[in-house]
Amino acid sequence: MYSAAVANDKGEFAPPRFIAEGELSRLAKNLRILGFDCAYSGGFSLPETVVQALREDRILLTCKPVAETEKLQVHRINSAEPRQQWTATVAAFSLSSCFHPFSRCLECNRQLRPAPTCTDIPPESVRERGLPVFNCPQCGRYYWEGSHVQRMRERLSEWGLSLPKSSSVLSEGSVDDR
Secondary structure (H helix, E strand, O other): OOOOOEEOOOOOEEOOOEEEEOOOHHHHHHHHHOOOOEEEEOOOOHHHHHHHHHHOOOEEEEOOOOOOOOOOOEEEOOOOOHHHHHHHHHHHOOHHHOOOOOOEOOOOOOEOEEOOOOOOOOOHHHHHHOOOEEEOOOOOOEEEOOHHHHHHHHHHHHOOOOOOOOOOOOOOOOOOOO
């Protein structure tokens, strides 16, 4: 078992940062749903992914045998089934106390920010209900609590995880530009 919190270069403790290689795109997305910084290297070779993990001080999530070193932490995934991948990773790193659901872009992994007020995004029905809206500072995608969030909550509940009712998990000063 690994520790859930690691000290960053400022001596502050933060959840671990991951990079998922190749066939682990669903695991990467599931970790992002829960607020974990998980890069995905689907278009890169394993050696390129290892280099990125070392350069960015990330834990490598892989299905392949890779030797751990003093500088490279590796977590080998032994299942092709997303639920088992997720469960094993959460257990291995004691992540259940570090969830910040719906706080990362599911596409590019950046921390979401409260969206500026705009008239065309999101749909009028969302604006009328006064739901909080967030956007990704990198790719520009917008996020709000719609039916898709309810489906994600239901899937995670089936996996034994209940999330807070609100997706407004961002607070002032919580933006991480890594």
